[in-house]
């Protein structure tokens with residue numbers, strides 16, 4: 001170790017004591033320390049509004065969160081009975097984790113009256129601490145009624161559910177459809193071929209089985225437009241990060257949408273950085289950070305890609321590429337989920353005041369996290 005001046009040594013000690021990782025001391029001014037924006041979120045604390053965790057993996061989830069500046073994580077959607085098992089496990093962790101409730105639509109197959117019972121199920125879930133209702137992509141793509149008929153998202157039978165959500169003043173989250181490529185023929189020419197090979201059930205290319213992507217997104221938008229008092233948390237940048245123009249129109253047309261960024265940094269970073277910057281700047285009050293980091297019982301997933309247990313280094317790399325996209329103007333680096341398309345991304349270098357909203361303020365406000373002592 002090189003000899004340190006007294007001041008350098010004082011700085012270094014302060015760094016260690018506070019537990020903050022700083023990149024070091026600049027050569028010209030030993031007093032000036034600088035965050036490495038490729039490695040550390042500028043706020044040093046972030047809310048992840050889109051992760052998945054089950055009762056068995058809570059400790060592991062907290063460990064990874066702690067190692068990567070994630071102060072609070074929203075478990076975005078846990079179904080039926082699993083929700084009931086999960087909530088007691090986080091009763092003493094409410095300043096770290098929250099959860100949204102999701103319906104077990106399979107119940108409709110055997111229970112003609114399921115849609116009538118669903119609003120009460122939601123009400124009970126909210127009473128038990130749910131921060132909202134999550135609709136997974138099965139709604140619109142595969143959920144069928146008791147006659148085996150595909151259910152549209154704007155089906156009149158579902159209206160009482162949205163009415164109940166409005167009455168309860170609770171957030172409704174939608175993960176509707178999937179990337180454009182998942183609806184295109186599953187061949188080696190498909191730009192997400194590798195990913196689909198790993199997850200064959202993510203392909204919705206078969207038109208005899210699955211509806212058109214745009215028509216399902218339209219069904220979702222119909223519900224959003226009909227329930228103006230509900231705030232809709234549209235996961236994965238409202239599932240249209242491929243097209244920033246359409247996304248921008250949606251955001252203008254539907255002021256009750258907020259989006260999370262989870263598992264779409266690959267698509268976002270593919271656009272010219274100036275276009276990305278413009279979108280983030282314009283909608284800075286309505287964008288929330290998210291990763292889609294999954295902590296399942298039998299394996300973990302970093303947004304997409306293989307299911308395994310990740311090393312600390314692999315996780316650091318995963319989270320750091322998120323910070324790097326948002327905080328730097330670096331060019332042509334790996335996105336967090338390289339399996340989601342074989343290309344590099346360009347960072348958009350947002351200013352600190354916008355980053356603060358995306359990492360923290362927007363989610364904090366929407367989910368009223370003050371009530372749980374989140375800080």
Ligand SMILES: [Zn+2]
Nearest residue numbers: 050052076292
């Ligand atoms: Zn997810």
